Amino acid sequence: MASPQPRIGVVTYPGSQDDRDALWALAALDAEAVPVWHEEGELPDLDAVVLPGGFSYGDYLRCGAIARFSPATAAVRGFASAGGLVLGICNGFQVLCEAGLLPGALLRNESLRFVCRDVPLTVERAGLPFTSRCTAGQRLVLPVKHGDGRYLPPPDLDPAQVVLRYVDNPNGSVENIAGVCNEAGNVMGLMPHPEHAVDPLLGSDDGALLLASLVDAARDRVLATI
């Protein structure tokens, strides 16, 4: 039997910017990439969901604070609580934190400057649906581009929920944290952009390790239902 193509949704909010790159990257990694409009209160049949980067709702009040109330986010909340795989990138990470699907908050960069550059990261936790193609301690290089990326964990964050750390902290994140997951391990958020790094032509294809892990995990879920 040919291996099935998992369906991975990418939510577009007003102000999302990286939704097209995410759709493109997922398709390049052999998933069926499905655009999801923010007004959709019910998700189509999906095996995973990506919340992309950008400036949803103008980042008004706080980054991600308004997107949290969109119909698509409510649907993603239901999807995640049923064990569905959800990855939030940059603004998507901020939305997941504001929605309470991930612990912590993202604040203005310590430098007050927008940072846009490739940064080295260390994989702290391999073996998640988002990191199965990585090894613990592996070095990845991914681009960051954000003004509000300083991660502040809650005081009781389980260190096992830290998935990625910056080698050279670009924004003042506490304990160099670049990406975290929820306790169950089915929801992850990160500030760097794997979808911009899936082809060596773009400077790095390390992002493909994370996204292809997600595609693998989504495919496993399809197989489990056949």
Place this chain on the structure above:
Amino acid sequence: MRATVLVRPKPGILDPQGEAVGSALGHLGFEVREARVGKVIDLELEAADAEEARAEVERMCAQLLANPLIESYEVEIVGEPAA
């Protein structure tokens, strides 16, 4: 009824905006030990009395206007109900 919400970065939360403002004031010759930058949200709402308005605005703060992990807030009811 009118209400004002003051949202502040919690004590202990690094506030680089406040630091930048504090240092700019220093350059102007003002002696400022610390500056913290928050935000003001002015609301106009329907409520029978100040107590009801306050309860309503407190709910707004809890659900949207402040993020309890990083911000504290203060509600001030400034309007009088119409006679």
